[in-house]
Amino acid sequence: MHRRLIGVLSAAVVALGAFVPAASAAPAPRAACPDPGPGLLRCLTTYTSLRALADGPAGWGADDLAAAYGLPSDAGPDTLVGISIAYDAPNLEADLAAYRAQYGLPPCTTANGCFRKVNQQGAPAPLPAASFGWAMESTLDVSMVSAACPSCRILVVEGNTPEFADLAETEDTAVRLGASVVSNSYGARESGAPLAFASHYQHPGVTVVASSGDAGFTAASYPAVLPTTVAVGGTTLARDPSSARGWAESAWQYGGSGCSAYIAKPSWQKDTHCGKRTVADIASAAEDIAIHYTDAGGWLPANGTSASAPYVAGLIARSGHAGATQPSSLYAKASSFTDITAGTNDPTGGGKKCGNDYLCVAGPGYDAPTGVGVPSGLTGF
Incomplete structure (x- = not known):
């Protein structure tokens, strides 16, 4: 049965098949792919642990995300979503089947x-060599x-x-x-x-989406920085029964x-600093996103704007406005998103790295960590 394990960076994590005691420090998440260099x-x-969870998923599943973002009950169109990735994931189709079966997706x-x-030429074979980290990425994608779009x-x-x-x-x-x-x-x-x-990363009639990066406030990440790309940041999600939405972010x-x-x-981006x-x-x-x-x-639970980017790509596809949705249109419909006003992506200084500015601290209106906000149904797309 699906079970929510709170906080990959909190004291409640699964390791070696047992809970780490509350007094123990939670392990920091490790990168699936090491820094490849210039x-x-x-x-x-x-990710946090390589230990399989005998009782099923840990982390937010498809049903949680649908509830948090107010997705409609109808499945939507059969839009084709492209995933650009390096290396092969040999078990990708089987892992996808396990995920979709778990959450009742067709x-x-x-x-x-x-x-x-x-492969990168579009042929079914030969496929590239396999890579543990990139295959985990493909599975998350x-x-x-x-x-987002069953x-x-x-x-x-x-x-x-x-x-x-190669990735181009x-x-x-x-x-x-x-x-x-894509x-x-x-x-x-x-x-x-x-x-x-x-x-x-610019094609007429195509929406290109990219992760904003997982290193906090720093130099801008390519290809997210391109003006033709929808750059997707990341949030921490939690249940909040006291709020009208039922979620905090x-x-x-x-x-x-x-x-x-x-x-x-870009002419459509109006921030001043x-x-x-x-x-x-x-x-x-x-x-804390559940994947198989x-x-x-x-x-195991995984993390990264590598989760948020394909999720947003799926929502754009589900909206029926793939291709028409571009970065500029998100700003034009900013009121259709849920504004995120808490948190910082300066993990060591609590906002000092950017002088407590909107470039690394979430606040009312546009901020760099969360952009115009998070989805509220499909109206913003």
């Missing part, structure tokens, strides 16, 4: 035409698209490496094969080198935000 993109998933398989996995079809395009050129090609391939929304759960520090590939302490050093200020493009545009839950990952033994 010239490469990094997947943005973190099957999404190769056999029924809902699921498709190809397809699970979050499924949670009726959507999913296309996973696997790059040979996390080099800028996966983007183009996803669009060529019919995706009208999700990117990876990032690299903004610099001149990755910006040379910016054109691959704050900026996730590790969610990325930043001020571009290269990209001109960053003279160029500010990241992020919107946000959703990024901490065979290579880790089963169910």
Whole structure:
């Protein structure tokens, strides 16, 4: 039976099959993908334990997220959502089946035409080499698209490496094969080198979505920093029976935000303390997300704006406005989102890193960690 385990960074975590005593310090989440160094993109998933949970999922599931964001009961259209990713995830379809079965979502398989996995040229074989961390990322991606849009079809395009050129090609391939929304759960520090590939993240009639990063307030992350990309930050979600919504939400302490050093200020972005493009545009839950990952033994909680980006991509697809939804349209409909006014993504200084400014502290109206807010149904898309 589904069970909520509160706080990946709290005292209640699962390790070695037993609860850690309250007096013990909770382990910090570890990165699924180590820092690859310059010239490469990094997947943005973190996790706490590799121990499978015998009693089922730990963390927020598809039903929790649907309740928190007021999703409609109808499944929506069968929009094709593309996932741009590096390396192969050999058990991806099976893990997706386990996730969807757990939450009562319809099957999404190769056999029924809902699921498709190809290499960066768009062929079913040969697929790239497998990678533990990137495969965890892929699993989180397809699970979050499924949670947001149970009726959507999913296309996973696997790059040979996390080099800028390879992942740019996966983007183009996803669009060529019919995706009208493409999700990117990876990032690299903004610099001149990755910006040379910016054109691959701009396609007419396609919405491109990217994670804002998992390093808190720092240099802006590529490709989220591109003005053609919906940059998605992260939040921490909690139940709040005392509120009308029934949920409380704050900026996730590790969610990325930043001020571009290269990209001109878009006309639709009006914040005043960053003279160029500010990241992020919107946000959703990024901490303590339940996934089923065979290579880790089963169910485990994962974290990252690599959860929030594909979730938002799925919501855009479900809205029926894929392609039409662009960063500018989110700002035009800012009142349709739930404003997040608490929390900071300065995990060490509580906001000191940005001078307690909106660039790293959530507050009324636009702020960089959570953008214009979190989804409230599908009206904002």
